[in-house]
Every structure is written in C-alpha cells, then in structure tokens.
Amino acid sequence: MKHAVPVAALCMSVLLFVGCATTDSTGEKTITYKKPDEYNFRFTGLDTEIDDPSKDRRSYYKIFIDKAEEGRTTTGLESQEKSCDARLQPNRHLVTVEKWVLDQRSGRYIKLNNIEQPKPNYVYFDLPEDRIVVIEMKTLRDGTTEFVVGYERR
Amino acid sequence: MKIITCITVLLLLVSLASCSKNGKKEKEPNNSFATAGDISLDARFTGFMDTPNDRDFYRLIIDKPGVIDVNCSGVKGINLAVKVWKGEEEPRLLKWIDDNRKSSPERLGNLGVIPGTYYFEILQSDRDTRKSSTESSYELELKSREAISEESEPNDSKDEADSLRQDNEITGYFSPAYNRMNENTENLHREEDWYVVDVALGSDTPALITVSLSGVTEINSILSLYDENDTLISTSDNGGTGEPESITGAGIQKSGSYYIIVASKGYAANNDEPYTLKVTMLERDAGAEMEKNDDFDSANGIVNNVITGKINSRKDRDLFLCTVTRPSAYRIELRPADDMDTICSIYNINQEKIIDINNAGSGKKETYPNYFSDKDFYIEVTMRSRDSLPTGEYVLSVTPLEENESMEREPNNDVPQANGLKAKTISGYTSFKGDKDYFKLSYDSRVKDRFEVRGARGGEIRVSVTDPLGYITKTVDVKGEKKVIFSEMIDKKGYIIVESVTESYDYPYTINLRGGE
Numbered sequence: 001m002k003h004a005v006p007v008a009a010l011c012m013s014v015l016l017f018v019g020c021a022t023t024d025s026t027g028e029k030t031i032t033y034k035k036p037d038e039y040n041f042r043f044t045g046l047d048t049e050i051d052d053p054s055k056d057r058r059s060y061y062k063i064f065i066d067k068a069e070e071g072r073t074t075t076g077l078e079s080q081e082k083s084c085d086a087r088l089q090p091n092r093h094l095v096t097v098e099k100w101v102l103d104q105r106s107g108r109y110i111k112l113n114n115i116e117q118p119k120p121n122y123v124y125f126d127l128p129e130d131r132i133v134v135i136e137m138k139t140l141r142d143g144t145t146e147f148v149v150g151y152e153r154r
Numbered sequence: 155m156k157i158i159t160c161i162t163v164l165l166l167l168v169s170l171a172s173c174s175k176n177g178k179k180e181k182e183p184n185n186s187f188a189t190a191g192d193i194s195l196d197a198r199f200t201g202f203m204d205t206p207n208d209r210d211f212y213r214l215i216i217d218k219p220g221v222i223d224v225n226c227s228g229v230k231g232i233n234l235a236v237k238v239w240k241g242e243e244e245p246r247l248l249k250w251i252d253d254n255r256k257s258s259p260e261r262l263g264n265l266g267v268i269p270g271t272y273y274f275e276i277l278q279s280d281r282d283t284r285k286s287s288t289e290s291s292y293e294l295e296l297k298s299r300e301a302i303s304e305e306s307e308p309n310d311s312k313d314e315a316d317s318l319r320q321d322n323e324i325t326g327y328f329s330p331a332y333n334r335m336n337e338n339t340e341n342l343h344r345e346e347d348w349y350v351v352d353v354a355l356g357s358d359t360p361a362l363i364t365v366s367l368s369g370v371t372e373i374n375s376i377l378s379l380y381d382e383n384d385t386l387i388s389t390s391d392n393g394g395t396g397e398p399e400s401i402t403g404a405g406i407q408k409s410g411s412y413y414i415i416v417a418s419k420g421y422a423a424n425n426d427e428p429y430t431l432k433v434t435m436l437e438r439d440a441g442a443e444m445e446k447n448d449d450f451d452s453a454n455g456i457v458n459n460v461i462t463g464k465i466n467s468r469k470d471r472d473l474f475l476c477t478v479t480r481p482s483a484y485r486i487e488l489r490p491a492d493d494m495d496t497i498c499s500i501y502n503i504n505q506e507k508i509i510d511i512n513n514a515g516s517g518k519k520e521t522y523p524n525y526f527s528d529k530d531f532y533i534e535v536t537m538r539s540r541d542s543l544p545t546g547e548y549v550l551s552v553t554p555l556e557e558n559e560s561m562e563r564e565p566n567n568d569v570p571q572a573n574g575l576k577a578k579t580i581s582g583y584t585s586f587k588g589d590k591d592y593f594k595l596s597y598d599s600r601v602k603d604r605f606e607v608r609g610a611r612g613g614e615i616r617v618s619v620t621d622p623l624g625y626i627t628k629t630v631d632v633k634g635e636k637k638v639i640f641s642e643m644i645d646k647k648g649y650i651i652v653e654s655v656t657e658s659y660d661y662p663y664t665i666n667l668r669g670g671e
Contacts, residue, residue: 109627
C-alpha cells in the first residue's frame with residue numbers, strides 16, 4: 001500500500017510521454033487534451049482477474065474526495081468498468097475508494113469488509129487547470145490495486 | 155246405629171276414592187271420534203290404557219276463542235302421546251304431542267282455540283313398547299285462559315302463521331319440543347312458530363325491519379326472516395342458551411308479507427316461561443346499511459360518503475358499493491363500535507379482493523388512506539369470528555381526495571407497479587402494515603439527485619434509492635415529521651422505495667427532489 005503513490009506517479013509519467021502525441025503540419029508531435037466542461041475528474045474502476053462468472057458480483061465504488069463523499073460510480077459487474085465524474089477545484093486531492101457489492105438476498109448493496117477492500121484504496125493526484133484527470137483503478141485477484149492517473153485526451 | 159255408622163263410613167270411603175282420582179273418569183268404549191267422551195275446560199279427566207293399542211278420544215266443544223294449556227300426566231311404564239284434532243265432521247289433526255318417553259307427562263302450553271269442536275286423542279307412542287295399564291291412570295287437564303297478544307298453536311307453517319303487527323309484542327312458548335308432523339328434512343320434526351308481518355311501504359323508500367326475540371331459560375333459540383317467496387332475508391343465531399336473538403335493520407324493498415320463524419335448537423322446550431317477539435319498522439335512512447347485503451349483488455350503495463352498519467352475527471358480512479364518478483383516490487375509514495374488531499376488505503368491480511385492512515385492534519378505526527380507483531369498487535365489513543358479537547354500530551366513510559399529481563397511486567408495491575413521477579414532489583401514505591411505495595426515477599443522463607424527505611407525523615419510514623435494476627444503493631430512516639436530506643447518484647434510471655416502519659394512516663410523507671437539475 002505504501003508504494004501506491006510512487007506507482008501512480010510512475011504510471012502518470014508514462015502516460016504523459018506515451019500515446020498522447022499527434023503529428024502537426026511541421027511533423028512535430030503535439031499532445032492535445034480535452035478541456036474540462038461538466039467535469040474535470042473521472043474515476044473508473046474494475047477487477048481485472050475475474051474469470052468465474054459465479055464470482056463476478058454486481059458492485060460499485062463509493063468515491064470520497066478529500067475525505068468527503070462525492071458520490072458513487074455506476075453499478076456493474078466487478079469485471080466491468082464502472083465510472084464516476086466530478087467537478088473539482090484545481091488542487092492536489094486525495095481520492096479514497098470504498099467497494100460495495102450486491103447482496104442478492106436482501107436486494108441491497110453492502111460495503112465489503114475492510115479486509116476485502118482494494119489495497120491501497122486511495123491515491124493522491126494533482127488537478128491542473130484545463131485538464132480532466134482520469135484515474136483508472138484496477139484490482140487484482142489478491143486485492144492489490146493499481147492506480148493509473150492521466151489526463152483525458154480529445 | 156251400627157247400620158247408620160257403616161253406611162256413613164262406606165259413603166266416606168266412596169267419596170275419598172272418587173277424590174283421589176281428582177277428576178272424571180273416561181267411559182269406554184271411547185276409541186273413535188264417534189264414541190268420544192265429552193270433556194270440558196278447566197277440569198281433569200282420568201283414563202286408562204286398557205290395551206297396548208287403546209286410544210281414548212275426548213270431545214271438547216269451544217264457544218269462545220282462547221288459549222288452552224294441554225297437560226296429560228305420565229303413566230308409569232307407558233309412553234303416552236296426545237293428538238289434537240279439530241272439526242266435527244272430518245276432524246283435522248292439529249298437533250301431535252309426543253315429546254317425552256315412558257312415565258313422563260306430555261304438554262302443549264298454548265293451543266289456540268276458536269268456537270267449534272276439538273278432539274283430544276290419548277294414545278301410546280311408538281317410541282317405546284306399548285303396554286296395557288289398568289291400575290295406573292293418566293290425567294288429562296285442559297286449562298283455559300284468555301288470549302292477549304299470544305301465539306296460537308298450531309302456527310307451524312307459513313299457512314298457519316300468526317299475524318303480527320308492527321311495534322306490537324306477542325308472546326309464545328317453545329312448546330312442544332317436537333312437531334312430528336314437520337317432515338321438512340332440513341329441520342325434521344322441529345317445532346316452529348310462524349308469524350306473518352304485512353308490510354305496506356308508503357313510498358319507494360325501502361324500510362328496515364328489526365325483529366327481537368327475548369331469551370328463555372334453557373332455550374337456545376334461532377330466529378329467521380323470510381319473504382313471501384321463501385327467500386331467507388336474515389337469520390339470527392348469535393345468543394346461547396337463555397339469551398335473546400335479534401335481526402336488526404333487515405332491508406325490506408317492497409310491500410308484501412314477511413314471515414318470522416321462531417324455533418329452539420336441540421328440540422328444547424319450556425312450557426312455563428314464554429318468549430316475547432317484537433317487530434319494528436323504520437323507513438330506511440340512506441346513511442344506514444340495509445340487510446341483507448351479504449353478497450355483491452345485494453351490496454348497499456353509499457350516499458354522501460358515509461354509511462352506518464351493524465354486524466348481526468359472527469358470519470355476517472356487509473357489502474357496500476362505492477360508485478366512482480371520476481378516477482380518484484379515496485380515504486376509507488371504518489370506525490367500529492367500542493367492542494368490535496373489524497376487518498375492512500376492498501374488492502374491485504370484478505369482485506376480486508384487493509386488500510384486507512386489519513391493522514387496528516378492538517374499538518380502533520381501520521384506515522386505508524388513499525385507495526385509488528377509476529372504476530366502482532366494493533368494501534366488505536366483517537368481524538373477527540372468534541370475538542363476541544358487538545353491540546354497537548360501525549361507521550364507514552369513503553371520501554374522495556382532492557386531485558393531486560404528486561400523490562402516490564396505490565397499488566405501487568413493487569418495481570412493476572412503481573409510480574412514475576409527474577412532479578418534483580412525491581407525497582404518499584403508509585397505507586397498510588408493511589406497505590412499500592415504489593416511485594420510478596428517470597433522467598436523460600446520470601445525475602446526482604438531492605432528496606429532501608419529510609416523514610409522516612406519528613410514523614416512521616425508511617427511504618431507499620436504487621440502481622436501475624431496483625437494487626438499493628442508499629437508505630435513510632425518517633422518524634415522525636423530521637426532515638432528512640441526502641444525495642444519491644441516479645444512473646439515468648432508478649427507484650425510490652418508501653417502506654413503512656411504523657404506520658401513520660392519517661398523515662402523509664413528502665419527498666422533494668431537485669430533479670437532476
């Protein structure tokens with residue numbers, strides 16, 4: 001868990017230099033990013049190593065920004081991408097994630113036990129002006145989580 | 155001197171012997187109408203069953219109307235029966251008294267007589283072995299009295315029914331126990347007293363008839379009311395032994411003759427204590443129920459939104475038809491008598507039960523705060539069968555509510571029945587125990603909505619928001635009139651579920667939504 005910040009930073013730097021480039025009329029590569037409009041923060045999350053449908057539960061993530069509840073993602077199977085958008089002030093922020101899964105018997109979503117929550121369940125990120133920050137969270141079979149932070153491109 | 159003394163003693167002995175018999179002796183042969191011995195009222199006549207098949211006939215000439223108490227004493231080891239005949243030329247059997255077994259007396263408390271000839275036939279019953287008895291005599295006594303508003307036996311059938319006037323009382327006896335001439339298989343040999351009431355309705359307004367029968371010691375009675383087509387209008391069999399019976403407010407739709415039958419259960423008789431029967435008529439108040447309204451075809455209409463009624467027996471069910479002029483929600487309230495625990499059921503026009511309203515206890519009102527209907531519907535009022543019969547009346551009110559597009563529309567108890575939203579405010583009631591109200595949310599895009607919930611006074615609700623599939627993502631509890639505000643994401647589609655924790659049938663809850671703005 002203590003390696004989450006370096007991992008995210010690493011991923012972000014990778015994103016900044018890879019795959020965002022286009023070639024202009026002079027032949028030089030330029031990167032174009034989507035401007036914020038209704039949102040400037042997007043979170044997506046999924047479990048990547050689920051291969052048994054019986055273990056693929058319906059779920060969502062409750063999202064906390066700077067320790068205040070911001071909302072929740074869409075609902076979907078654990079293996080599906082679930083997302084949530086928000087409009088935040090440009091600044092450095094902390095996003096914390098809480099995973100909820102459907103209890104079929106009661107027909108309601110219940111919060112997973114702490115031991116089953118994504119590890120780590122948070123990441124710090126900087127939100128600059130004129131950028132939409134995208135945080136992708138991928139959870140492995142053992143609960144280990146990988147955050148990838150980038151900017152949304154056009 | 156000795157001779158005089160002997161004669162005196164002999165005369166005294168003869169006199170004593172005569173007195174011991176306490177009446178006049180029969181004169182055989184008297185085995186037929188033609189040879190019947192004349193008897194008179196208020197005298198005792200003795201006779202013997204000379205042979206097992208002996209029949210003793212007595213003739214009584216009546217010159218004025220009255221009532222006779224017929225009493226034939228028992229003879230040890232012999233089961234006697236008494237037949238009463240009327241007519242000189244071709245006597246007709248009026249009564250056949252054969253209640254008791256051997257050694258016991260037979261009695262008919264109130265034989266009604268008019269001028270003419272009557273025959274009393276003493277014979278042995280076929281229910282015991284017939285024997286002769288030349289040593290023990292029976293004693294037949296006919297006590298007369300003037301008839302003052304009293305039943306007149308035989309009144310055992312519709313044709314023989316005694317006339318009964320409205321608001322007048324009549325007395326009668328549960329006597330004898332059996333009517334061996336009653337061949338009706340449903341009530342074989344049951345002794346019945348029939349009365350007829352002639353009803354002339356002055357207008358088209360129906361009338362309500364109330365029939366009251368007093369209680370008689372050791373008698374468990376049953377009281378029935380029929381129209382002239384032998385259709386049962388109402389019956390009362392609520393009281394136990396020694397208790398009264400009453401048919402209250404039975405509806406009379408047309409003029410004609412109506413028949414009352416008084417009978418005892420279990421062939422019980424009481425020759426000494428009379429019952430009192432009374433009939434009263436009232437013009438029907440449109441605000442009062444009219445029996446018989448026990449089925450959908452005879453359901454009473456409700457005028458001016460209110461009707462009163464009474465449960466007349468544990469099995470009584472009162473049905474009311476609510477006429478719907480425009481689609482509307484109705485507040486249904488049933489206020490029972492203090493000693494009454496009612497069940498109020500709603501049926502649709504196809505006579506299919508929608509719901510039973512049975513939330514409150516004895517003496518407490520039952521309420522369905524907002525039953526929506528666009529067609530006529532029925533309300534049934536019954537009582538819990540294990541309870542004792544209530545004494546008072548109930549009041550049923552069915553009030554249309556003001557049209558309000560934010561008001562929930564029952565039934566909305568699950569996802570398929572969810573109400574769509576027509577306004578940004580939802581209003582609803584906890585309509586019954588465990589009620590769940592579903593409301594469907596639908597937006598063009600994913601939104602974070604704000605919910606401002608105000609609970610119902612005196613109640614508690616649980617408000618949940620769901621994902622598009624109806625699975626709950628967020629829940630809040632709201633007690634009383636407290637206001638609770640929360641936000642939740644709606645993935646274009648979702649549901650609000652309001653569950654009743656503690657019901658409040660009188661006050662609504664409201665939910666204001668920002669509506670995705």
